[in-house]
Amino acid sequence: MATRLEVQKTYKLFINGQFPRTESGRFLKVIDKDGAFWANACRASRKDLRNAVESARKAQTAWNNRAAFNRSQILYRIAEMLESRRVEFEQLLIKQGTPNGKAKAELNEAIDAAVYYAGWADKYQQVFSSVNTVSGNYFNFSVYEPTGVVINIFGEDVNFSDYLNAVLSAIVGGNTIVNISSANTAPYVITLAETLATSDLSAGVVNILTGNISELISHAAKHMDVNAIVSINLTEAERLEIESAAPNNVKRIFQYNQLPEKGKTPYLILDLQEVKTTWHPIDSPIAGGNSY
Numbered sequence: 001m002a003t004r005l006e007v008q009k010t011y012k013l014f015i016n017g018q019f020p021r022t023e024s025g026r027f028l029k030v031i032d033k034d035g036a037f038w039a040n041a042c043r044a045s046r047k048d049l050r051n052a053v054e055s056a057r058k059a060q061t062a063w064n065n066r067a068a069f070n071r072s073q074i075l076y077r078i079a080e081m082l083e084s085r086r087v088e089f090e091q092l093l094i095k096q097g098t099p100n101g102k103a104k105a106e107l108n109e110a111i112d113a114a115v116y117y118a119g120w121a122d123k124y125q126q127v128f129s130s131v132n133t134v135s136g137n138y139f140n141f142s143v144y145e146p147t148g149v150v151i152n153i154f155g156e157d158v159n160f161s162d163y164l165n166a167v168l169s170a171i172v173g174g175n176t177i178v179n180i181s182s183a184n185t186a187p188y189v190i191t192l193a194e195t196l197a198t199s200d201l202s203a204g205v206v207n208i209l210t211g212n213i214s215e216l217i218s219h220a221a222k223h224m225d226v227n228a229i230v231s232i233n234l235t236e237a238e239r240l241e242i243e244s245a246a247p248n249n250v251k252r253i254f255q256y257n258q259l260p261e262k263g264k265t266p267y268l269i270l271d272l273q274e275v276k277t278t279w280h281p282i283d284s285p286i287a288g289g290n291s292y
Contacts, residue, residue: 010040010184011210013048014193016055017203023047028183028211033097042075044209046219049178052207053225056136056149056176064146064174069146073119077135077169080115083196086111092188093160106187107199109161109262117168124173124269137282145275146174148227151220153213153242154181155233158258160188165263170230171205174268178207179270180220187211192225214238221245228252228272230260 010027012019026043062073082089086107093103124144131141152166158181170177183191193208209216214232221229221242228251229242239255246253254271 006280008037008039011042011190013044013052013210014190014197014206014208015040015048015052016059016207017197019190019197021195021222023051023209024196026085026211030184030186032095039187039192039209040097041183043183043211043215044180045163045211045214046211046216047276049180049219049223052178052209053149053223055207056178057225058144058215059202060148060174060176061170062201063176063205066123068125071174071213072118074169074200075114075118075121075172078196078201079111079118081195081199082107082111082114085191089160089188089191092191095185096187098159106160110164113161113165113168113263117269118171120197120266120269121172124266128270129268130278138279139148139282140279142275142277144173144270145276147272147274148175148273149177150228151223151226152177152178152179153177153220153234153238154185154258155213155230155231155235155238156182156184157186159230162259162263163189164192165259165268166232167206169263169268173226173273175272176205176207178209178220178226180209180211180213180216182209184212217241218245221251222248226251228254230254230256230272 012021022042022044027040027044030038030041032038070239090103091108093106101154107176128145134140150170154163189210190210196206207222217238218241219252220226222245228245242253
């Protein structure tokens, strides 16, 4: 009896809620922890990056205009989806080389992060916004607004928990994102994309590219329609490349070896927010106006 050949998967990109192959037709081999061929992963090109940024920009206004409570519901739905597929994710991480116990812990932290940020969605404004004390016939108050389009760049050996925390802390505040990571992460990041695509998340809010990081860093840093870059575990040369190119349009830059406090902190949300202050005049009672 003939031996059945296993169907080898090609992990595609995730752009605008769809799973296209790279426009360049290139791919990289994904190798498992034993050094055996595992799958093919698309090697994203500069054009794929432009398409992803365009998708993120188009989705940003509508995503930000959603009620905060609705964003909370969607993030909680992501937690539900991850919980139902946790065995699959654990197996992917283990096959990639993460020890059994650590894989389970990473999944626990990632799922808990989705619940954590779902809880913050309709609360960070109330906690951190403020009415400011000023001297004069006026008052002012400050609120937070999303930075816009954020690119996350992940170096080698970034764990799944940090990856998901970077995603959630950005989108919970109304930003849209483009994630760039190596081809070796494709099995779990594109499987995550499959989860996001069925979790009520609007198309274009999260876009995921895999490939050769060094090939895309310069283009990401120079892109004039990107408002912020968050990187985790890059080399010193890669960090310097971002720092030299990103100021062209005054991008915010945040560089980490790993996320602080395992990613669970509302200050990661605030990093990708702009403060908007509104000034309101008060009529002077001396001049016959009303004080209120």
